[in-house]
Amino acid sequence: MDRRPGLSVRLKLTLSYAGFVMLAGALLLAAVWVFLLQYVPDDWDRRMLHENPNRQLLIGTFTPAAAAVLMFLLVIGLLGGWFLAGRMLAPLTRITDATRMATDGSLSHRIRLEGRRDEFRDLADDFDAMLERLEAHVAEQRRFAANASHELRTPLAISKALLDVARSDPDHDTGELVERLHTVNSRAIDLTEALLLLGRAERRTFAQERVDVSLMAEEATETLLPLAERYRVSLATSGDIAPTTGSPALLLQLVTNLVHNAIVHNLSERGTVWITTAVRPETVLLSVENTGEKLAPQLTPTLTEPFRRGTERVHTDHVGAGLGLAIVETITRAHDGTLTLTPRPAGGLSVTVELPAAPPRTAS
Template identity: 70%
Template sequence: MERAPGLSVRLKLTLSYAGFLMVAGVLLLAAVWLFLLRYVPDRATLIVPSGSSLTSGVFPVRSRLLQVFAPRAAEVLAILLVFGLVGGWILAGRMLAPLTRIAEATRLATTRSLSHRIRLPGRNDEFRELADAFDAMLARLEAHVAGQQRFAANASHELRTPLAISQALLDLARTDPTHDTGEIFHRLRAVNTRAIDLTEALLLLSRADQTSFTPEPVDLSLLAEEATETLLPLAEKRGVTIETSADPTPTTGSQSLLLQLTTNLVHNAIVHNLPDRGTVWVSTGVRPGRAVLTVENTGERLTPQLVSTLTEPFSRGTERVRTDHAGVGLGLAIVKTITLAHDGTLTLTPRPAGGLRITVELPAPDPRNDG
């Protein structure tokens, strides 16, 4: 936005300091003058002893006092003005020095990189709080940009893979007419299905990240039951037992997004389980002010370092990619995004016996607002 040039903040503060000092000086001199007018008579009679060269008579004391006081008062005000301008300029510069560092950090952030930090020294005050808040914002912004860059690179890689496979299959069909076309069509269909699943997952992740939904009352226990029933055939196919403990768990949010969150968690627990006789535990409940959904499964032992990376887009742990229903590497990333969009917290904890425990905590409605 184009703006008309104006006075700098430092100059405005300098003029404010000087003006305040001048007003205070004028008021002080006025008070002195009123004091003198109160106790000094208008005229005084001068009586001199005989033989003196002076003559007795009545003299105007106040007018003579004004002739002496006015020039001195003007000199004092001139000194105060100079002192106010010089001192105000120095003080304003010292007071605004932190803002200069913050402005320089802002320019660096817009023109170079987000790694620069202000790190304002000194004790805690308003400028220190502003600088620390700006540093924290830069850190979050840097992490967000880095995450977006990794996501874009990973998404490009994941989308390029099925396209490259499709291109290779088409080239094979074109150069080798004797090759089994039924097998080529089958593989093309599988690759195309994976590309479609990946694209839909990316769209869902983008939608959840925008938090563009209308909050409505949701019961997590009903969503857990629906997700379990939907994925029960997959669990039976893989020899996984699902145990549920769903107490009424009211919260507020998007019905469809929270159902997707629950489905992703249960699907992840089924797919990344033991090869046979695995178990999945799904439970919901209410804690003080929180609605809690917990999905726990058996499986291979996972290290805390590996678990901390599982919510990153396209992140897959060791031996976590199966031949079927492997997903596209966005399941837990979508869960994390939906959780954050609902002002919730997501906790992943490796089980000592193997497997993973995932807990989602969402804000619970205040019972006092019911009715």
């Protein structure tokens, strides 16, 4: 927004300080003048003709002294106000410089304002925290863009290689080529849909509805039951009715991703997945635990990064897009919830999603 140039804050504060000092000085001189008048006799009117020279002497003496005092106060007010305003606004200047550097793209700069806590220190600390989060978010987005480009480039490169082979060898089995191209194309479509879902959840472009997380868990379990039976993984669902508010489609995707991830990252046989729901005073919980390989505690926080896997899939015939837990975290954050990942001591992973509980229904 274009604005006309105006007075600086420092100059405004200086003029305010000087004006206040002048007002205080004028009031003080007025009080002194009233004090002096108290010594004038009550029969001033009758004796005024005889004492007029004394009155003139009083006025002549007081007025120049008062004017000199006011001029002195004006100079002191301007100089002192300019100095004090500069000292008071020095932290604001550092914050402004940091803001301009951030606007130019430098997110690594920090203000780190010294001194005890006050309004400027709180503002500087909050600005540093904002820059830190923004820098981490930008770095995450850059990693995500690079990983997404790599993941999308892989199926395209494979398709191109298959087509080049088929073109150079006319006698190549076209049925096998079509089947492999279909597989590669399906992987690219799944990845693209996962990226679109991720962006939709981040923008929070969804209607708020009352959703029972326990029903979402049952539906996801029924949908993935054939996959679990195929890989000889047993599914156990239990818990309470857990009402929350949000998007039914996104919350179903959240539960489906968690259960699917628990199935494919499990034991080679006789694995187990536990899906439970619970209700707290102000939140509802969804917990998905699975057996599997032991995970290092320092590795667990990185599992929600896009295209990051803690262990290799035991069932490699189901490739996936590598965005399962990243989508879960984004959907959870979009619903004002929290996601907790904890490695199980016996192996496998325990994932807990905590969402705000839906308000109780009101009787119509």
